[in-house]
Structure formats: structure tokens, C-alpha cells
Amino acid sequence: MSIVVTGATGHLGRHVVEQLLEKVPAxxxxxxxxxxxxxxxxxxxxxxxxxxxxxxxxxxDGLFSAGDRVLLISGNEFDKGRxxxxxxxxxxxxxxxxxxxxxxxxxxxxxxxxxxxxxxxEEVLLASGLPYSLLRNGWYHENYTENLAPVLEHGAVxxxxxxxxxxxxxxxxxxxxxxxxxxxxGHENTTYxxxxxxxxxxxxxxxxxxxxxGREIVYNPVSxxxxxxxxxxxxxPAPLAAILAGVDASIEKGELAVSSGDLSRLTGxxxxxxxxxxxxxxxx
Numbered sequence: 001m002s003i004v005v006t007g008a009t010g011h012l013g014r015h016v017v018e019q020l021l022e023k024v025p026a027x028x029x030x031x032x033x034x035x036x037x038x039x040x041x042x043x044x045x046x047x048x049x050x051x052x053x054x055x056x057x058x059x060x061d062g063l064f065s066a067g068d069r070v071l072l073i074s075g076n077e078f079d080k081g082r083x084x085x086x087x088x089x090x091x092x093x094x095x096x097x098x099x100x101x102x103x104x105x106x107x108x109x110x111x112x113x114x115x116x117x118x119x120x121x122e123e124v125l126l127a128s129g130l131p132y133s134l135l136r137n138g139w140y141h142e143n144y145t146e147n148l149a150p151v152l153e154h155g156a157v158x159x160x161x162x163x164x165x166x167x168x169x170x171x172x173x174x175x176x177x178x179x180x181x182x183x184x185x186g187h188e189n190t191t192y193x194x195x196x197x198x199x200x201x202x203x204x205x206x207x208x209x210x211x212x213x214g215r216e217i218v219y220n221p222v223s224x225x226x227x228x229x230x231x232x233x234x235x236x237p238a239p240l241a242a243i244l245a246g247v248d249a250s251i252e253k254g255e256l257a258v259s260s261g262d263l264s265r266l267t268g269x270x271x272x273x274x275x276x277x278x279x280x281x282x283x284x
Contacts, residue, residue: 001099002048003182004064006032006089007073009039011142012104015175016071016182017042023183032063054085057092064096069182072103074118079239082117087124094128100188101125102133102181104174107193107258112250114243131188133181138195138258139168139247141277144205148281150234152213156220157206160227160245164252167195169263170272177266195258196271208275212282224249 003020007013008031020029026046033039034053043049052059054075064070070093075085086103093101103125106118118136125132151157177194181187206219222230224245231241250256264271 001067001069002028002030002065004030004032004050004068004070004098005073006052006054006071007075008042009033009035010073010076012171012175013073015172016073016178017047019172019175019179020182021045021047023179030068054088055080057088060088060092062096064093064098066097066099068093068096068098069100070098070102071178071182072101074104074121079237083120083124086117086121090121090125090128090130094130099131100133100182101128101130102135102178102187104178105134105136107136107138107195107256108191109193109255109258110247110250111253111255112243112246114247133187133189134191135174135178135181136191136193137174138193138263139166139256140174141168141170141196141272141274142281143168145277145281148209151209151217152215155216156218157202157209158220158222158227158230159202159251160222160224160248161202161251162221163201163203164248164254164257165199165201166251166256167197167199167258168256168274169194169196170277173263173267173271176269177263180266180268192262192266193258193260194263194266195256195260196274197261197264198271198273199257199259200274205274208278212275212278 005016030048031042032050032052039049050063072089075082106115203219206217209217228241228245232238
């Protein structure tokens with residue numbers, strides 16, 4: 001029986017594999033990747049590699065085995081039909097008779113367009129009859145802390161979220177929850193609403209940046225339309241810019257404030273504070 005992680009060289013997937021290596025023998029882990037070269041370091045540590053692509057269904061033929069536990073990390077190719085991509089993995093897992101398929105979804109409270117593919121994928125997974133675990137990941141600290149250059153350059157956090165609050169956590173936190181499900185027992189047919197322990201607003205985020213940098217950084221709330229224009233001006237494709245700005249509208253409505261406590265319960269520890277993520281980003 002293998003623990004199989006799709007998207008294993010992505011931002012979240014790397015964390016999952018690293019944490020799995022702390023809990024199970026490397027030969028029990030299969031990393032599904034598109035580029036074998038990017039996973040050379042994992043192979044050197046004894047992790048089994050499988051080369052497959054969500055856009056090529058045949059590459060998943062025979063990849064899974066009966067009894068495997070699979071983590072389907074959602075794709076990020078918004079323009080290539082993510083639900084169809086995810087169904088490729090679900091169909092292959094069902095044909096093999098895997099013991100569990102965990103899927104990284106979005107909070108049930110999120111109504112933004114970003115959540116549409118996740119809701120549709122959940123429907124496909126539930127209809128498959130596979131034992132499932134829905135890991136409804138909230139927002140990541142890194143969505144903000146990995147893009148500090150323009151914030152520091154202009155001395156402003158620019159968002160369209162008003163006074164909305166968000167309970168983000170680190171990628172490592174969400175990875176730890178996935179590892180708990182993949183290596184634990186009793187997670188079949190479960191849904192976890194995952195988010196950080198502490199909700200925060202962008203004015204607080206700007207204040208934390210000011211504290212840690214010693215510079216004045218303000219929060220500049222703008223309209224969704226204005227943010228869309230800023231993002232497209234920065235080079236993002238218009239459809240993706242609209243999706244991201246739409247998430248801000250949801251934040252203003254409280255749709256990314258997850259208060260279930262599921263994340264810290266699954267991992268057995270408090271979630272990473274935003275201040276720690278800021279400090280780590282400023283060191284890089």
C-alpha cells in the first residue's frame with residue numbers, strides 16, 4: 001500500500017512529501033510529478049516517482065493500486081478545465097480500488113468563483129463512491145507574504161477586502177493536516193473545514209509589516225474593479241485577475257474566516273501565526 005501524492009513538486013505537495021518522510025518509510029510514498037528532473041531530490045531519498053499529467057488521462061493508467069491512500073492536490077491551470085483534470089485522477093483511483101482519496105478543496109463558506117471548480121470536483125468525488133476526505137483548505141499566509149516586493153516598494157497593502165477578516169495558515173500547516181489524514185485512521189468520508197486559529201484584517205497585516213520592517217506601511221482598500229485593473233496591469237491574465245479580486249470580495253463578507261478549529265485539531269498543534277510567516281518572508 002502506497003501513499004500517493006499528486007502535484008508532489010508544487011508548493012503544497014513538497015511540504016506534504018517532506019512531512020510524510022518524517023512519518024513513514026520513503027518506499028511507501030509515491031510522488032506523482034510531471035517533470036522527473038524536478039523530483040530528483042525526492043527520488044534520491046527513496047521516494048518512488050510516477051510521471052503523470054492531469055491533461056493526459058492515459059498517464060494515470062495503472063498508477064494506483066488497491067489499498068493506496070491518495071492525496072489529490074487541486075490543479076492550478078484555471079484555463080484548462082480543472083474539474084475534468086481532477087476527474088481523470090478520481091476515475092483512475094476508482095478503477096484501482098484505492099482505500100482513500102483526499103482532495104484539497106476550498107472552504108464551504110467560500111462563494112467566490114474560485115470555489116466553483118472545487119464544489120464541482122467534490123460532487124464528482126462523492127458520486128464516485130470512493131472513500132473520501134475533503135480537506136477544505138482556507139487561504140495561505142504565503143498568498144501574501146510571498147509577494148511583498150510591491151508592498152514594500154509602495155509602502156501600501158492594496159486589497160479589495162474592506163474590513164473583512166481572514167483566518168489563513170501556512171502551507172506547512174495545511175500539509176500537516178493532509179499527512180494526518182493520509183497516515184491516520186478513521187478519516188473515510190469526512191469533511192474538514194481548515195483555517196488558521198486567528199482571523200486578521202489587512203489593516204493588522206499592514207501594521208505587522210510596519211512593525212517588522214520599521215517602515216510605515218498602510219492598508220489601502222480599493223474596489224474590486226480597481227484591484228482587477230491593478231492585477232492585470234501587473235501582467236496577470238484578465239480571467240485570473242477577476243478570480244483573485246473576487247476572493248477579496250468574499251473576504252469582505254467573512255467567507256474566508258474559518259472558525260471550526262479543524263486544522264489545529266488534525267495537526268495536534270496551534271497553526272502558524274501570520275507574524276511568523278511575515279518574519280520568514282522578510283528573511284528570504
